[in-house]
Amino acid sequence: MKRVELLNRISVDPNICFGKPCIRGHRIWVSLILDFLANGTSIPELLEEYPQLQSEDIYACIAYGAAMSSDRYVDIPIEKSA
Template identity: 60%
Template sequence: MTQDDLLSIISIDPNICVGKPCIRGHRIWVSLILDYLAGSATIENVLEAYPSIEREDVLACIGYGAEMSRDVFVELPLSKKKEKSIADAVA
């Protein structure tokens, strides 16, 4: 299955889920599936949680996320290491 085939599985309709990208024919947001995967769920875990979708649907969500990241980036705050104070070092 090509990237274009996978992306055809994703639909955006302003009348469905307020226009959020969803798996075609479902009201399952792409972002929801990506959140599951980012939280260390496997594709199999997602399929168990949503038995009405298929492996290709999950791969389409990943492909959509990849396409979105090519054009748009989210600025993340730099993490600062917590510096130990002298009091912490002595304790």
């Protein structure tokens, strides 16, 4: 599935979940899925925990995070080499 198709699986509605990006048709935040993945939860584990989702929904969250990080960044202290 192409990135554009994946991103169509994400919705932002100011009247749903305070306007946070969610998986389309669900009230599951993109950030929640990304946090699970960042903490080591596997895609099969997520699909078991959220059986209403498809693997493409998880990949859509990753694609959304990637798109956001190309336009914005998180301040991380620069490590000085010894």
